[in-house]
Amino acid sequence: MNTILSVKIKLTITVFLVIFIFSINYIFAYHLIRTEYVKLIILYLSLGALSYKLVKIGQLNSRQLIGVACISRLIFLVATPNLSQDFYRFIWDGRMIFQGYNPYLYTPDFFFAKGELPIPQAEILYNGMGPLSASHFTNYPPVSQFCYFMAAVFANSSILGSIIVMRLLIILADIGILHFGSKLLKHLNLPSNRIFWYFLNPFIIIELTGNLHFEGVMLFFLVLSLYLLQKLKWQWAAVAFSLSVATKLIPLIFLPFIFKYLKLKQGFLFCAIVGLINIALFLPFVSTEFITNYAETVGLWFKNFEFNASLFNIAKGIGFAITGHNKIKLIGPIMAMLVILYIAITTYKAALKDMKNLLVNMLLLIALYYFMATTVHPWYVSLLLVLSMFTSYKFPLVWSVTIIFSYLAYVSSDNTENLWVIAFEYIIVYGVFIYEVLLKKQIGKSVSLQNEVGNSRLNDNTK
Structure with a gap:
C-alpha cells in the first residue's frame, strides 16, 4: 500500500514538474526581455532545477524525457528571439x-x-x-x-x-x-x-x-x-x-x-x-575582396571584440594599470598564440590512442581556448557541454548554469559589463575545473598510493 502511494506521489510530482517546465519555457519564449535580469535569472535557474529534478526522480523513461525536451523546443517555434x-x-x-x-x-x-x-x-x-x-x-x-x-x-x-x-x-x-x-x-x-x-x-x-x-x-x-x-x-x-x-x-x-x-x-x-x-564550399564566394573582408572580420574576434572574458580581463587589467590603455590588440593575439603553443605541445606529448582520450583532450583544449578568449558568448559553451557528455568532467555543465549571469551586461543602456558579476561566474567555473582536472587527479593518486602501501604492509605481515 505504501509503495503504491509513493509511486502515485512521485507520478503527481512528475506531472507538475513537466507542467512547470513547459510554463517557464513559454514565459521565456513570449514574455521576457533580456534587460529584465531578475526575472531572467530566477526563471533560468528554476528551469534548470526543475529539469534536473525531472531526470532525478526517474518516473519518466527515455522516450518520455525526449518528448518533454522536444515539446519544450516546439514551444519556441513561433517566438521571436528575445x-x-x-x-x-x-x-x-x-x-x-x-x-x-x-x-x-x-x-x-x-x-x-x-x-x-x-x-x-x-x-x-x-x-x-x-x-x-x-x-x-x-x-x-x-x-x-x-x-x-x-x-x-x-x-x-x-x-x-x-x-x-x-x-x-x-x-x-x-x-x-x-x-x-x-x-x-x-x-x-x-x-x-x-x-x-x-x-x-x-x-x-x-x-x-x-x-x-x-x-x-x-x-x-x-x-x-x-x-x-x-x-x-x-x-x-x-x-x-x-x-x-x-x-x-x-x-x-x-x-x-x-x-x-x-x-x-x-x-x-x-x-x-x-x-x-x-575550399569547395567557399569557392562560389571567393574573390580578392572576399579574402580581405573575411580575414579582417575573423581578426576582430582577437583584436577588437570583448565580452564575458576571464583570463583576458585579468591580463587587460594588468596592462591598463601599467600603460593606462586597453592593450587588446596586443593581448588578444598573445592569448591565441598561447593556445596554439598548447595544441602543439599536447599533440606532441599526448597519447591520443583511443576515443575517450581524444575526447578528454578536445574538451580541455576548448576550455583553455575559451578561458583565454576575449569573447565568450553564452552559446559558445554548448561545444564544451557536448564534449563533456563523453567524459567524466562536469565543469561545462556548471558553466551552462553560471553563463546566464553574462546577460547582466545588457542591463545598462551601453551594455557595460560588471566585472564583479563576471568574476562570480568564473570563480565557480574555475573552482569546479581546478577540482576536477587538477585536485581530483592528485587525490586519486594519493589514495592509490595509500592503498599500495597498505597492501604492501599487509603482505609483509602475512609473510
Whole structure:
C-alpha cells in the first residue's frame, strides 16, 4: 500500500514538474526581455532545477524525457528571439544570397549609406541587427549561409517565417545529436542518460532553439564525425567534420589531435579531405575582396571584440594599470598564440590512442581556448557541454548554469559589463575545473598510493 502511494506521489510530482517546465519555457519564449535580469535569472535557474529534478526522480523513461525536451523546443517555434539579435543578420545574409548578392562582399551599412534596400524588409532587419553587426562584413561560413538561404527560399518576405525555418533546422540538428550522441555513448560504454545533459538542458533549448544560434548544426556534424571515427569510418568522418567546420570555424582547433589519433597516413588524408571540401564550399564566394573582408572580420574576434572574458580581463587589467590603455590588440593575439603553443605541445606529448582520450583532450583544449578568449558568448559553451557528455568532467555543465549571469551586461543602456558579476561566474567555473582536472587527479593518486602501501604492509605481515 505504501509503495503504491509513493509511486502515485512521485507520478503527481512528475506531472507538475513537466507542467512547470513547459510554463517557464513559454514565459521565456513570449514574455521576457533580456534587460529584465531578475526575472531572467530566477526563471533560468528554476528551469534548470526543475529539469534536473525531472531526470532525478526517474518516473519518466527515455522516450518520455525526449518528448518533454522536444515539446519544450516546439514551444519556441513561433517566438521571436528575445535574448539575441543575431538572427536579423542571419536572415539578411540568406536573403542577400537569394537575391544574387555575395554576402561576404557587402556590409548592410554599404547599402543604407547609398539609400538602397537590396532585400525585402531590409529596413526592419537593418535596425534589428544593430550598428555593430551592420557595420561589419559577415563571418558565417558556407553551411551556416546555406541554412540562412533556406530560410529565404521558404520565407523571403516574412521574418517570422524565416525564424520558423531556421528553428526547425536547429531542432532537427539537436535530434541528430540525440541519435548519434546516444550511439557514441553506447560504443564508449558510458551511461546513455548522459545525453540529457545536452538534450534536456534548458541552456541548450534557450540558446540554440530559442535564440537561433547555429552551434547546434555545427555540433551535429561534429558528433556525427566522432561517431564515425569510433566506427573506424574515418573518410566519412572527415566529410562530417568538414561540414562542422563549414558551419562554425571553431572545430578546426581539434584537427591536430585528430591527425595524431588517426596516425600519419590516415591523419594526412583526413586533413586533406577537410581542406578540399571547405575550399569547395567557399569557392562560389571567393574573390580578392572576399579574402580581405573575411580575414579582417575573423581578426576582430582577437583584436577588437570583448565580452564575458576571464583570463583576458585579468591580463587587460594588468596592462591598463601599467600603460593606462586597453592593450587588446596586443593581448588578444598573445592569448591565441598561447593556445596554439598548447595544441602543439599536447599533440606532441599526448597519447591520443583511443576515443575517450581524444575526447578528454578536445574538451580541455576548448576550455583553455575559451578561458583565454576575449569573447565568450553564452552559446559558445554548448561545444564544451557536448564534449563533456563523453567524459567524466562536469565543469561545462556548471558553466551552462553560471553563463546566464553574462546577460547582466545588457542591463545598462551601453551594455557595460560588471566585472564583479563576471568574476562570480568564473570563480565557480574555475573552482569546479581546478577540482576536477587538477585536485581530483592528485587525490586519486594519493589514495592509490595509500592503498599500495597498505597492501604492501599487509603482505609483509602475512609473510
